[in-house]
Amino acid sequence: MGRKPTGRPTSFDIAYAAGVSQPTVSRALRGDRSVSEKTRQKIEQIARDLNYTVDKNASSLRSQRSNTIALLFFEDPTPDETMINPFFLAMLGSITKATADEGLDLLISFQRMEDDWHVQYQDSHRADGLILLGYGDYTKYRERMDQLARQGTHFARWGSVSSDSSGVTVGTDNVEAGRLAGEHLLDQGRKRIAFLGHADDHYPEFNGRYRGLCAAMRKAGIEPDDSLQVDALTTEEEGRQAAKTLLDRGAEFDAIFAASDLIAIGAMRALADAGLSVPGDVAVVGFDDIPSASMTTPPLTTVMQDIRGAGQILVETLLAQVEGRDLPPRKLPGKLIVRGSSVA
Amino acid sequence: MGRKPTGRPTSFDIAYAAGVSQPTVSRALRGDRSVSEKTRQKIEQIARDLNYTVDKNASSLRSQRSNTIALLFFEDPTPDETMINPFFLAMLGSITKATADEGLDLLISFQRMEDDWHVQYQDSHRADGLILLGYGDYTKYRERMDQLARQGTHFARWGSVSSDSSGVTVGTDNVEAGRLAGEHLLDQGRKRIAFLGHADDHYPEFNGRYRGLCAAMRKAGIEPDDSLQVDALTTEEEGRQAAKTLLDRGAEFDAIFAASDLIAIGAMRALADAGLSVPGDVAVVGFDDIPSASMTTPPLTTVMQDIRGAGQILVETLLAQVEGRDLPPRKLPGKLIVRGSSVA
DNA sequence: TTTCTTGTTGTGAACGTTCACTGTTGTTTT
DNA sequence: AAAACAACAGTGAACGTTCACAACAAGAAA
Structure with a gap:
């Protein structure tokens, strides 16, 4: 035949x-x-x-369109390479769904920031565009993103939304979300609220959350105490260390707002080790609402990001860019999930 | 130029x-x-x-090799579509690493079992082969796998290793792992051990774990009591229900071996609701060692599967198949992780 | 009737590689 | 010194689509 x-x-x-x-x-x-x-x-x-x-290859070759997008996780190297940030893992689910809905294929890669790979995804026509999920020192990534933008690569990034970075970014309104968390703790009568997480511009998301907290405190007539802010990256261990630092310093605090759930969980461990009760002695609020957040004792109060919306908007934004019509950056609201770690 | x-x-x-x-x-x-x-x-x-x-497309078109593999999650539909089984999520990390090491691209998809999509991945030359991760009623999937095999699709599957299914399967030695869990509980002096999870051939992995438990008990001179086995799928809610069923029935038991950590976590909730202490009244052992397992109170004793090895072997196996040399099915050992939920 | 549409299909080329051969050197063997 | 063989590079075609354009019919407009 x-x-x-x-x-x-x-x-x-x-x-x-x-x-x-x-x-x-x-x-x-x-x-x-x-x-x-x-x-x-x-x-x-x-x-x-x-x-x-x-045949997908023939089709893509001729039409110069692969109908594929690449999802790139980039992060600072961690000891356990196969361990992925739970929040991004959740995001993966949502992005998968969004791409499937649009009839797109999804390529994923966890290349470390050192590699140049991600730059090549679009050049080699593997993907029409990139979605970047990452954390770690932002300033290191900026350079790469500028490079991508210069090359005309289409990409959308999840992170702190601001106008200063190249490329379109979608992210939670961290300042507002930080304010939510702060107000909640203030409502519980807490007055000395510690912040665990980096708060400088190298980590703009954490920075936003901190600024939100500070805004809430000032509005309540309390001047934030800088000595209650301790740097920490998104790992349980760093959270534990940060809380320990605070305790060792003899700092006085009746609440902790952690920049991420992992940090919060680590902090709760440190508090337990020190014989402090949660929320009795110290109320704790995290950020992300990872699955484990509801498993802790007590369950962790946290700020849930709109993961489902995030995936969809990232894909939409990227697709628009590929098709030549640019969409503006988007801020998504966070939602406070109140659990036992912050209320008596 | x-x-x-x-x-x-x-x-x-x-x-x-x-x-x-x-x-x-x-x-x-x-x-x-x-x-x-x-x-x-x-x-x-x-x-x-x-x-x-x-250009990847031109290259793949001409050489008829895409150097890409597709990772397909297939599961019975769940209420929350973006929620992915944590164990498979961990597997994803390992598979990503393995594919990257081999210089392969990774396509992922969470198409539901109803769809025919997965059949087309290789036909359309999107991928050279498929890795299948799934859970749910096995008999439903068999048909699909037979179809794939008939079409000459290259694929490797994670699951229960047996000779009766078409395609190459890689999986944990569930019987042996179940025996480990059983022996551990027996060592703790437990004698009436309940099993939470489906135990029929529709769920061969769970079935293997149960058989392992039974073997350990018989070896210790205890005849397993069928009434202590309650069906449950891998969700927290089903675990809670299963434990509740057991309690409502007035069954006597001093230990629970859950077919998965999610089931175990749900069961622990039910025990707590009933005022029973873990491990005092009931010792609990789970399976998978998902991240949340170490977060519970008390931390959950569980069987860790060799996730890192799994990804590597799945990729190796698949690649071999693509290249025409078939590798045999592989069983990986499970490892018991003892935590507070099973020892006093 | 003639001309212009509109809808539908066919023609030839092009996308950017890799493959199977054919040449061309220069070196080794007999 | 002729023959044989490497080692390397070039030639033409092929992979299976989609694109731009031409061609044809049938009905509408002139």
């Missing part, structure tokens, strides 16, 4: 069987409206019978 | 700049040894200067 006795059928085989030309097959299967309904159905039927599928 | 005033450089541009023919460029960049060292270096240099990368 086909030209070749062996191998997968091609559009030529379908065309032959349907008695039309090969490009007509291509058009029909793509849903091009210039093909009559009758021939389209006939072609679709034959394609199904012969178990034919369009 | 090139033939075209605009757009990405092609291998022709590199060839022109290097004063060689275009196929030589292709050969050089592929590392073909029939290109002299000198010209290879020259070509590589020029390629770097011109920011050239090989």
Whole structure:
């Protein structure tokens, strides 16, 4: 029936069987409206019978569109390489769904920041665009992003939304979310609120959360105490260390707002080790609402980010960019999830 | 410099700049040894200067090899679509690493079992092979796998290792792991051990774990009591329900071996609700060692699967298959992680 | 009737590689 | 010194689509 006795059928085989030309097959299967309904159905039927599928490579090569996006996690190297930040893992689920809804394929990669790989994804036509998820020292990533932007690579990033970085960014309104957390703690009568997490511009998301907390405190007539802010990255261990530092210093505090749940969980361990009760002695609020947050004792109060919305908006934003119409950066609201760690 | 005033450089541009023919460029960049060292270096240099990368689509089209594998999660539909089983999420990390090490790209998809999509991944030349991760009613998946095998699709699956299913499977030695868990509980002096999880052939992994438990008990001279086995799927809620069923029934038991950590966590909640202490009244052992397992109170004793090894072996196995040499199925050992939920 | 649409299909080329051969050197063997 | 063989590079075609354009029919407008 086909030209070749062996191998997968091609559009030529379908065309032959349907008695039309090969490009007509291509058009029909793509849903091009210039093909009559009758021939389209006939072609679709034959394609199904012969178990034919369009060759993705040939299609992408010719059309210069891969209908694929690459999801790149970039982070500072960690000891355990296969361990992924739980928050981004959740994001992955949402992005997968969003890409599937748009009929896109999703490539993923966890290349470390040292590698140049991510730069090549679009150049090599593997993907039409990139979604970047990352954490760690922001200033290190900026350079890469500028490079990507210069090369005309399409990408959308999850992170702190500001105008100073190249590329479109989607992220939670961290300042507002920090304010929510702060107000909640103040409502519980807490007055000396510690912040665990880096608070300088190298970590703009954490910085925003801290600024939100400070704003809430000032509004309540309390001047934030800088000595209650301790640097920490998003790991349980750093959270434990940070809380320990605070305790060793003899600092007085009745609440902790941690920049992430992992930090909060680590901090709770340190508090338990020191014989302090949560929320009795110290109320704790985290950020992210990772699955483990509800497993702790007491369950952790935290700020949930709109993960589902995030994935969808990231994909939308990226797709728009690929198609030449740029969408503006977007800020998503965070939502306070009150659990036992902050209320009596 | 090139033939075209605009757009990405092609291998022709590199060839022109290097004063060689275009196929030589292709050969050089592929590392073909029939290109002299000198010209290879020259070509590589020029390629770097011109920011050239090989077009993945053209390359894959011509060579009929995409150097990409697709990772497909298939599961029975759940209420929250973006929620992914934590164990498979961990597996994802390991598979990503393994594919990166082999220089492969990784496509992922969470298509539900209803869809036919997964069948098309290889046909459309998107991927050279498939890795299947899934849970739920096994008998439903068998049919699909037989279909894949019939079509000559290359795939490797994570799950229960047995000879009866088509395709190569890699998995933990569930019987042995179940025995480990059982022996541990028996060592703690427990005699009436309940099993929470489906134990019929529709769920061969859980079934293996149960058989292992039974074997350990018989070896210790205790005949397993069927009434202490309660069906449950891998969710916290089902675990809670299962434990509640057991309690409502007035069953006597001093230990629970849950077929997964999520089930175990749910069961611990039910025990707490009933005023029973862990491990005082009931010792609990889970399976998987998901991140949350160490967060519970008390921390959960569990069986850790060799996730890192799993990813590597799955990729190896699949790659071998693609290259025409079949590797045998593999069983990986599980490792007991003793925490507070099972020892006093 | 003639001309212009509109809808549908066919034609030839192009996307950017890799593959299978054919040449061309220069070196080794007989 | 002729023949044989490497080692390397070039030539033409092929992979399976999609694109731009031409061509044809049938009905509408002139």
